[in-house]
Amino acid sequence: xxxxxxxxxxxxxxxxxxxxxxxxxxxxxxxxxxxxxxxxxxxxxxxxxxxxxxxxxxxxxxxxxxxxxxxxxxxxxxxxxxxxxxxxxxxxxxxxxxxxxxxxxxxxxxxxxxxxxxxxxxxxxxxxxxxxxxxxxxxxxxxxxxxxxxxxxxxxxxxxxxxxxxxxxxxxxxxxxxxxxxxxxxxxxxxxxxxxxxxxxxxxxxxxxxxxxxxxxxxxxxxxxxxxxxxxxxxxxxxxxxxxxxxxxxxxxxxxxxxxxxxxxxxxxxxxxxxxxxxxxxxxxxxxxxxxxxxxxxxxxxxxxxxxxxxxxxxxxxxxxxxxxxxxxxxxxxxxxxxxxxxxxxxxxxxxxxxxxxxxxxxxxxxxxxxxxxxxxxxxxxxxxxxxxxxxxxxxxxxxxxxxxxxxxxxxxxxxxxxxxxxxxxxxxxx
Amino acid sequence: xxxxxxxxxxxxxxxxxxxxxxxxxxxxxxxxxxxxxxxxxxxxxxxxxxxxxxxxxxxxxxxxxxxxxxxxxxxxxxxxxxxxxxxxxxxxxxxxxxxxxxxxxxxxxxxxxxxxxxxxxxxxxxxxxxxxxxxxxxxxxxxxxxxxxxxxxxxxxxxxxxxxxxxxxxxxxxxxxxxxxxxxxxxxxxxxxxxxxxxxxxxxxxxxxxxxxxxxxxxxxxxxxxxxxxxxxxxxxxxxxxxxxxxxxxxxxxxxxxxxxxxxxxxxxxxxxxxxxxxxxxxxxxxxxxxxxxxxxxxxxxxxxxxxxxxxxxxxxxxxxxxxxxxxxxxxxxxxxxxxxxxxxxxxxxxxxxxxxxxxxxxxxxxxxxxxxxxxxxxxxxxxxxxxxxxxxxxxxxxxxxxxxxxxxxxxxxxxxxxxxxxxxxxxxxx
Numbered sequence: 026x027x028x029x030x031x032x033x034x035x036x037x038x039x040x041x042x043x044x045x046x047x048x049x050x051x052x053x054x055x056x057x058x059x060x061x062x063x064x065x066x067x068x069x070x071x072x073x074x075x076x077x078x079x080x081x082x083x084x085x086x087x088x089x090x091x092x093x094x095x096x097x098x099x100x101x102x103x104x105x106x107x108x109x110x111x112x113x114x115x116x117x118x119x120x121x122x123x124x125x126x127x128x129x130x131x132x133x134x135x136x137x138x139x140x141x142x143x144x145x146x147x148x149x150x151x152x153x154x155x156x157x158x159x160x161x162x163x164x165x166x167x168x169x170x171x172x173x174x175x176x177x178x179x180x181x182x183x184x185x186x187x188x189x190x191x192x193x194x195x196x197x198x199x200x201x202x203x204x205x206x207x208x209x210x211x212x213x214x215x216x217x218x219x220x221x222x223x224x225x226x227x228x229x230x231x232x233x234x235x236x237x238x239x240x241x242x243x244x245x246x247x248x249x250x251x252x253x254x255x256x257x258x259x260x261x262x263x264x265x266x267x268x269x270x271x272x273x274x275x276x277x278x279x280x281x282x283x284x285x286x287x288x289x290x291x292x293x294x295x296x297x298x299x300x301x302x303x304x305x306x307x308x309x310x311x312x313x314x315x316x317x318x319x320x321x322x323x324x325x326x327x328x329x330x331x332x333x334x335x336x337x338x339x340x341x342x343x344x345x346x347x348x349x350x351x352x353x354x355x356x357x358x359x360x361x362x363x364x365x366x367x368x369x370x371x372x373x374x375x376x377x378x379x380x381x382x383x384x385x386x387x388x389x390x391x392x393x394x395x396x397x398x399x400x401x402x403x404x405x406x407x408x409x410x411x412x413x414x415x416x417x418x419x420x421x422x423x424x425x426x427x428x429x430x431x432x433x434x435x436x437x438x439x440x441x442x443x444x445x446x447x448x449x450x451x452x453x454x455x456x
Numbered sequence: 457x458x459x460x461x462x463x464x465x466x467x468x469x470x471x472x473x474x475x476x477x478x479x480x481x482x483x484x485x486x487x488x489x490x491x492x493x494x495x496x497x498x499x500x501x502x503x504x505x506x507x508x509x510x511x512x513x514x515x516x517x518x519x520x521x522x523x524x525x526x527x528x529x530x531x532x533x534x535x536x537x538x539x540x541x542x543x544x545x546x547x548x549x550x551x552x553x554x555x556x557x558x559x560x561x562x563x564x565x566x567x568x569x570x571x572x573x574x575x576x577x578x579x580x581x582x583x584x585x586x587x588x589x590x591x592x593x594x595x596x597x598x599x600x601x602x603x604x605x606x607x608x609x610x611x612x613x614x615x616x617x618x619x620x621x622x623x624x625x626x627x628x629x630x631x632x633x634x635x636x637x638x639x640x641x642x643x644x645x646x647x648x649x650x651x652x653x654x655x656x657x658x659x660x661x662x663x664x665x666x667x668x669x670x671x672x673x674x675x676x677x678x679x680x681x682x683x684x685x686x687x688x689x690x691x692x693x694x695x696x697x698x699x700x701x702x703x704x705x706x707x708x709x710x711x712x713x714x715x716x717x718x719x720x721x722x723x724x725x726x727x728x729x730x731x732x733x734x735x736x737x738x739x740x741x742x743x744x745x746x747x748x749x750x751x752x753x754x755x756x757x758x759x760x761x762x763x764x765x766x767x768x769x770x771x772x773x774x775x776x777x778x779x780x781x782x783x784x785x786x787x788x789x790x791x792x793x794x795x796x797x798x799x800x801x802x803x804x805x806x807x808x809x810x811x812x813x814x815x816x817x818x819x820x821x822x823x824x825x826x827x828x829x830x831x832x833x834x835x836x837x838x839x840x841x842x843x844x845x846x847x848x849x850x851x852x853x854x855x856x857x858x859x860x861x862x863x864x865x866x867x868x869x870x871x872x873x874x875x876x877x878x879x880x881x882x883x884x885x886x887x
Contacts, residue, residue, distance in 0.1 A: 062491070
């Protein structure tokens, strides 16, 4: 077996388990060089992978490193994954909800690279919150509180890490089997028995079209079938920021507004309720989806979800007072210079503007400013007058001109009063 | 401009001259890494290149290194290239023919890697023949004798060298625009104004099908049009060894047999006459192809081609007596173990068997044994009896069992008397 023969075979035929393993293991242990792996990945980009091949690739990547041992939990482990969006704090919101309904949350989470931080970065916006716990503390918190989220210390899916870094610089990111196997391998190595996927579609998402998003969803549901994991995929709209807050502390604050019931209507609530309900169903805590939705809504209205949030944050050393205290951070307002109706956003630009303020990492070594962020004051369908607020910026930077310009240009304002803000939930796909 | 954007663009659109130059120059000067170039090459494998893109790539590769300055020659420089075959000594045969008809031959030739050596290796089978001459000696020989062939000392087309080495290990060899631009760039950098291409088709050739060979021919003729070089492509059959001799000294000896008229009928004569005639026409030494063919045949029958061969070899220090002298080399005979008609060969295996005897290089650092070789005693259509000679092997190795086995299995013998040995010339393509 050799790499060139396998690359050439893939041009015309499907590969065997052993051939895929030869490539992935060889690349992970440095016996296959970058240039052969990139040629192989580009061949996959053009020729695709069969469902068997995609599932084998997923398995082989899982086997390439550590797997998190959650055998101390008797319950079904239900995990959740989002393909990533601007203002996406759904993980923060649903964690205490599902934990309050008896679904254990035991997660090792990576840090974010991009618009805003990852879940761990957001939690670190809360003063005192520790994302490094011993294995014992992690287990104890899961057993006693029902939730623990820590930074990733184990060597999970090293094959995916190495392959992903190569895909990023060789034009091989946008391949559905490669995306699907990358996501699924990380969730499985993380210990998940069942997974709810939030697949974003639109200007702020990696998947720009519903068709591609649905193809990705179907691929991941099918991998789940092959590898004995229940998978539900929810296609959600990302044609504007999710909710009204973007940035680390901003998103924690909006999470609290949702959990306390202060915020009553929002696309971020709709998505969070659906994700949490599917998790409750997969975790066997409800007989059907309608009952699951009721349980989720009740957990917010009866305060149990917010109590669980407090308990979780406190158990990991976080100081809840720090979240709502005054911050000496500069606020700037971006106003509309015309009247009309908000038609849409270049959502990726909103994310980019927030990163520039200090809320995200442009490179791995950047330090995140937890206070930097944006409040979105008008969403799709809203009527605005000249001079109305579009965004409020929070930043410690002296100069936010670049972000202000990007934000101004990110909003499309129409004269038509027929702009409709569509439901954020597009479709639910399960096996 | 950056490599990933260019790779991604090539997935859907044609590139500009500047984008191709960015990739090729960047790779040649090491600012673009192997893994991006291999992803780019694989994208080209799948998406192809337009004629403009292919011509630009050719030009850019020519510009990446030295170009041979043949301005001391007033005449049209007509060069010849073969895509390579087993027993292909056509360059040796046509060089003195066209030189005797007034077409200057001034070549810097690379060494071969594969079945047998390149032209330079074959000439070195003649004792005393020097392939390293000063620029002055090279020029003087071209002016006085009309021919000089030396080893390549200049840094011709370094971009192609580096890209070719990468293609070889990334499954991106078999791409017509990449093959066409590689060949054409080397010929143009070598100083050619007009080029006759001998494109081999069949079991012993890189192009297995006529269709692909014709596509390659058309691509190279079109590159010639764009870059103002006259190009004629001859598709020739490589379903058996060309002529009867394979190996370095063997091929020199067969060359002499052709030039002296000792060998009168052979596929290698047919191909050589056609290549030489097309060169004579491109070099403006005849008004039409029929007159060119007559001039070529006359140059053999009147001895002028052979005289020129002697003059050329002697001018570069070669001792013609060494070619026909007895050699203390072991001869072994491979006999047929059944009767019938020769139906065909696995020609690549014949080449491989000859290499194993010492006639070719399996790796760059192998030393060629000029005396090692094979005589093919029966060709397609020949009737043979049990015990008849199929091959005569010449080797200095103690054990030639591997070669003997490969050769035995390389011949297909049929009971049918209807086996036809088709003309080796399939088609001639010019602009």
